[in-house]
Amino acid sequence: MEDFLNVMIETRGVVRSFPVGDGEELVVLKGIDMMIPAGKLTILKGRSGSGKTTLLNILSALDNPTSGLVYMEEREIGQMPEKEKEWIRRKEMGYVFQAVALIPVMKAYENVEFELRLSGYEGNMEERAKECLELVGLKDRMNHMPGELSGGEQQRVAIARAIAHKPKVIFADEPTGALDTNTGLGVIHLFKNLVEKEGVTIVMTTHDTNLMELGDVVYEMEDGQVIG
Numbered sequence: 699m700e701d702f703l704n705v706m707i708e709t710r711g712v713v714r715s716f717p718v719g720d721g722e723e724l725v726v727l728k729g730i731d732m733m734i735p736a737g738k739l740t741i742l743k744g745r746s747g748s749g750k751t752t753l754l755n756i757l758s759a760l761d762n763p764t765s766g767l768v769y770m771e772e773r774e775i776g777q778m779p780e781k782e783k784e785w786i787r788r789k790e791m792g793y794v795f796q797a798v799a800l801i802p803v804m805k806a807y808e809n810v811e812f813e814l815r816l817s818g819y820e821g822n823m824e825e826r827a828k829e830c831l832e833l834v835g836l837k838d839r840m841n842h843m844p845g846e847l848s849g850g851e852q853q854r855v856a857i858a859r860a861i862a863h864k865p866k867v868i869f870a871d872e873p874t875g876a877l878d879t880n881t882g883l884g885v886i887h888l889f890k891n892l893v894e895k896e897g898v899t900i901v902m903t904t905h906d907t908n909l910m911e912l913g914d915v916v917y918e919m920e921d922g923q924v925i926g
Contacts, residue, residue: 706867706899707734707757712766712776714752726752728922730766734867734901734915739886739893741913742903749922750903751871757901758791758869759783771866788817792860794870794902798852800844806831806855807840810862817863830858833895834888850881857888861896868892870902879908886912 714727726749734740734757742750755761756768759775768776770790775783800809810827819826831840834854844852853873860868870889874882886909889900893914902913910916917924 744919
């Protein structure tokens with residue numbers, strides 16, 4: 699195994715296929731070998747249908763590979779029992795999606811605090827929720843309802859919610875897909891700031907060419923394979 703002091707996640711020969719009827723299978727991932735460095739922003743880029751979201755789901759323990767191995771800090775998580783994977787997802791991982799899915803009847807602060815309760819955070823929840831909203835630049839908006847926030851601000855609340863329980867790694871699937879270019883760039887700069895200040899590892903997918911050069915590591919995907 700490589701030096702896991704510097705590698706958060708490693709995949710070896712990961713294949714993911716789906717049955718499509720008549721005994722046939724659609725192979726979406728075709729033997730992925732990849733290393734995700736710890737404490738960096740890694741971008742998976744590719745057009746729709748390239749397999750990047752399927753790969754992200756496997757890296758984040760939301761899906762299982764058909765074959766191959768997925769390691770997170772020396773633990774093979776690809777075929778781990780669901781109960782153990784659930785614990786890792788709740789304690790060590792955070793998620794940001796294109797659809798922010800904030801609870802509309804809760805203020806920004808309450809959305810973040812609620813995530814802390816769900817994860818069983820043992821520190822001061824009030825202080826941590828406020829700290830995270832300040833980190834994403836929403837100190838003065840924490841008492842606003844989601845409907846009172848712009849799309850970019852809502853995504854920032856979602857990011858604050860994802861980092862609140864101090865996960866080791868955050869997975870973000872097209873987090874800028876519904877945002878304009880300038881707001882999207884702001885989100886990526888926020889990610890890089892969080893990598894520096896929180897020491898978190900971030901893995902995100904995008905098809906936006908304006909954002910790709912900002913990653914510390916960029917993997918390009920095409921037709922279920924890593925090509926660069």
